[in-house]
Each structure stands twice: as C-alpha cells, then as structure tokens.
Amino acid sequence: MFSVTSCKKTTNNTTVVQDSIYYSAWSTLNMTQDIVSAGDTLYIQDITAPKITASVVSKGAVVAYYGYVTQSGDTAVFNEAELGYESGVTFAVGLIEVTGYDTDLSGALFRYVVIPGNVLTTSFNGMTQQQLNKMSFTDLQKTINSAKQTSGNTLTP
Numbered sequence: 756m757f758s759v760t761s762c763k764k765t766t767n768n769t770t771v772v773q774d775s776i777y778y779s780a781w782s783t784l785n786m787t788q789d790i791v792s793a794g795d796t797l798y799i800q801d802i803t804a805p806k807i808t809a810s811v812v813s814k815g816a817v818v819a820y821y822g823y824v825t826q827s828g829d830t831a832v833f834n835e836a837e838l839g840y841e842s843g844v845t846f847a848v849g850l851i852e853v854t855g856y857d858t859d860l861s862g863a864l865f866r867y868v869v870i871p872g873n874v875l876t877t878s879f880n881g882m883t884q885q886q887l888n889k890m891s892f893t894d895l896q897k898t899i900n901s902a903k904q905t906s907g908n909t910l911t912p
Contacts, residue, residue: 776878777806777869781822781830784853786861798855806869809848814872816884819844819851820892822864830864832892868895 786798807817821838822830835842841856844867851867853860870879870887878898879887887895 775871776874779804779806779867781864781866784860784863784865786853786855786859788859796857798859798861800853802851802853802865802867803849804846804851804867804869805849807846807849807851811869811871812846812848815875816870816879816882816887817846817851818868818870818884818887818890818895819853820866820868821860822866823862824864834888834891836889837891 782802784800786800789797789799791797804817811817818834820832820834821842822832825831835844840858840860842858842860843854843856845852845854853865875882882890890898
C-alpha cells in the first residue's frame with residue numbers, strides 16, 4: 756500500500772505597526788478668501804488628514820511646516836513662527852485648517868507630521884506641542900529619522 760499526503764499551509768497574517776510617525780508629502784496650498792468684515796480678510800484651506808486620530812489629538816502632536824522652492828531647486832522650509840506672515844494651523848480629528856490672516860498663502864508648500872503620544876514620550880522626551888512647533892524642520896527630521904517606528908513618506912526637504 757502506498758499513500759501520499761500533502762499539506763498546504765495558508766496564512767493571512769498582517770503586521771500592523773501602530774503608533775508610527777506619519778509625515779505627509781508636500782502639497783501646494785490653494786486658499787479660499789473669507790471676508791469677515793471690512794478690512795478683515797481671512798484666507799482658509801481645509802486639508803483632510805485621516806492620520807490625525809482622536810488619540811493623536813489628545814495625547815500626541817501634529818507639527819506643520821511651510822515651504823517654497825528656491826531658485827536652486829531646493830525647498831526652503833519654515834515652521835509657523837519662521838514664516839514671517841500671520842498664519843494659524845489648527846487640528847481636529849481627520850482635519851487640518853490652515854488660516855492666513857490678511858495673507859493669502861496660496862502657492863506655498865505645506866506639510867505636516869503626526870507624532871503619536873507614545874512616540875512623543877519616547878523619541879521626543881515628552882515635548883509639548885508648543886515646543887515641537889518651534890523646532891526647525893532639520894531638528895525634527897533628525898529626531899524622526901533616528902526613531903525606529905516610522906511610516907509614510909520619506910522625511911526629506
């Protein structure tokens with residue numbers, strides 16, 4: 756008697772890295788004008804940001820950067836304080852609102868970095884949102900690139 760037995764092993768395992776740093780690609784702002792009152796104009800753009808979860812809003816951080824392409828083809832990068840214009844960036848679950856106060860930032864580049872709470876605590880020594888907003892892009896880039904749990908686009912200027 757001769758018998759042949761075969762076995763096929765199937766696995767549908769999916770590895771999910773939770774709480775990873777996410778950084779968006781550069782996108783060009785295209786703002787909408789909103790005249791609040793005579794002489795008081797806002798320029799606003801809402802950006803859909805599904806990586807900004809309730810957990811990120813309550814325990815993590817989101818850092819925004821502006822940029823423009825220089826004559827040499829490099830991207831000059833600024834945080835909100837360095838931009839030189841009155842602007843504001845607010846975050847909510849799944850949404851970023853960029854506001855220019857009497858300044859239309861259309862044409863400027865915009866990028867954001869989402870840092871979950873556990874990464875904020877370990878890689879950034881528990882820095883606050885306000886402290887992160889003052890970090891230069893280069894310093895944030897060095898910290899992120901040295902962190903082991905990163906996903907998303909390559910964080911380069």
